[in-house]
Amino acid sequence: MSEVGNEGRRLPRIAAVFGSTGGIGKALCDKLARGGCELVHAGSRAGAEPRGNGIRPFSFDLTDETSIEAAVNTMRDDPPDWVIVSTGVLTLPDGTGPERTLKRLDAGAMARVFAINTIGPALIAKHILPLMPRDRAFTFAAVSARVGSITDNGLGGWHSYRASKAALNMLLKNFALEMGRTHEQGIVVGLHPGTVDSPLSEPFQSNLPEGQLTEPDEAAANLIGVLDALGREDSGKVFDFAGKEVPA
Numbered sequence: 362m363s364e365v366g367n368e369g370r371r372l373p374r375i376a377a378v379f380g381s382t383g384g385i386g387k388a389l390c391d392k393l394a395r396g397g398c399e400l401v402h403a404g405s406r407a408g409a410e411p412r413g414n415g416i417r418p419f420s421f422d423l424t425d426e427t428s429i430e431a432a433v434n435t436m437r438d439d440p441p442d443w444v445i446v447s448t449g450v451l452t453l454p455d456g457t458g459p460e461r462t463l464k465r466l467d468a469g470a471m472a473r474v475f476a477i478n479t480i481g482p483a484l485i486a487k488h489i490l491p492l493m494p495r496d497r498a499f500t501f502a503a504v505s506a507r508v509g510s511i512t513d514n515g516l517g518g519w520h521s522y523r524a525s526k527a528a529l530n531m532l533l534k535n536f537a538l539e540m541g542r543t544h545e546q547g548i549v550v551g552l553h554p555g556t557v558d559s560p561l562s563e564p565f566q567s568n569l570p571e572g573q574l575t576e577p578d579e580a581a582a583n584l585i586g587v588l589d590a591l592g593r594e595d596s597g598k599v600f601d602f603a604g605k606e607v608p609a
Contacts (some may be wrong), residue, residue, distance in 0.1 A: 371589055373442030377402040379421065379485055380448035382410050384559030385504065388581035389445060390416055396585070402441060404432060417556075423448055423481035426488075433488040440492040441587065446485055446503040446553075450477045451522055460521035471521045478525035483532050486549075490540060498546040500588055501536070505529055505551035505599050505607075512608040530599050530609065537597030548591050551599035553607050554580045575602070 376393045380386040382401035387410070394415040401416045408420025421432040441577045450473075452458040457470045482503045493499045508519060509526025530551050537549035556573055557580045575583075583602040590604055599607040 371604075372396045372398055374398065375400045375402070375439060375441040376443040376445065377404065377435075377436060377441040377489070379404045379423075379444070379446045379482075380504075381405050381418070382407075384557055384577035385554055385580050385584070386447035387411050387446075388577040389447060389584065392578070392581050392585060393443075402436060424476050426484050429481075429484050430488050431454060433485070433492065433580045436489070438491055440489070440494065440499070442497075442499055444484045444485070444489055444499075445584075445588075446501075447479065448481060449504055449506075450474060460520045461518045464522065466520060471524075474521040475525045475528070478522070479532065482529060486532070486536050490536065490547075493540070493544055493547060494544075495544050498548070499544070500548045500550070500591060501551050502552050502584075502588060503529060503533060505533075505553055507553045507601065507607050509551075509599070510608050518577045527600070533599070534597040534609075541596060546593065548593060548596045550588075550591065550595060550597070552584050552587065552609075553599060553601040554584055555602045 372393060376398050378390050378401065378573045381390050382405040390401050390411050394401045394413055396517045398415060403411055403416050403418045406420065406422055408418050410418060412418060419432050419435060422428040453470060453473055454568050460466055486501060490501060506526045507513060509530050511527055514523065531550055533551045540547045540549060555575050557577055558577050559577060580602065587600050587602065587604045601607055
């Protein structure tokens with residue numbers, strides 16, 4: 362990795378962002394490319410955005426393992442140093458939002474939330490982590506959420522979303538332990554970006570305290586700063602946008 366950027370950060374030579382058209386994902390691609398990455402693989406369902414110098418769009422479907430495998434195979438000859446999974450759902454496309462009470466639990470809705478928030482990122486890890494070289498550093502990060510913390514849960518509700526993120530955090534811990542046995546320089550983490558001004562949070566922004574909503578560019582800069590500061594001892598943990606560990 363090379364020293365680049367106005368803030369003296371060590372950005373990766375090659376990065377891959379799965380979920381490149383969301384608010385955070387698009388901002389991450391832009392900042393990584395403008396910060397000096399030689400190549401940013403930008404993955405979305407359509408595989409057309411974002412575009413720009415140093416950005417190479419690719420297509421994948423988070424709920425289709427075959428498409429994930431095909432996308433990862435295009436990176437096999439020169440694997441990315443950073444992989445960021447910036448995908449997730451809080452309100453489903455049909456308008457089904459997070460359950461505020463157990464009476465609203467629905468098996469089909471829960472399955473769709475888990476497919477996007479937990480299973481999809483796990484399948485990306487399944488196919489891309491084995492490509493990582495054993496003789497150099499790499500980072501695999503997935504966007505999680507503070508509400509996935511069991512210890513920090515004092516309100517309840519949002520059952521499927523909380524449970525899917527808690528499950529994601531457990532899988533990241535498992536992946537970190539497994540990769541640590543063969544890839545001593547590898548890092549696997551979860552990231553809590555805060556409440557970002559994006560379609561995911563839009564239905565829930567009206568009651569936020571002033572100053573709590575973060576613009577995507579700022580959120581992306583925060584997460585890049587967190588990733589840049591990670592050490593091998595941080596693998597398996599979840600960190601918030603300020604670099605503070607989120608309890609399990």
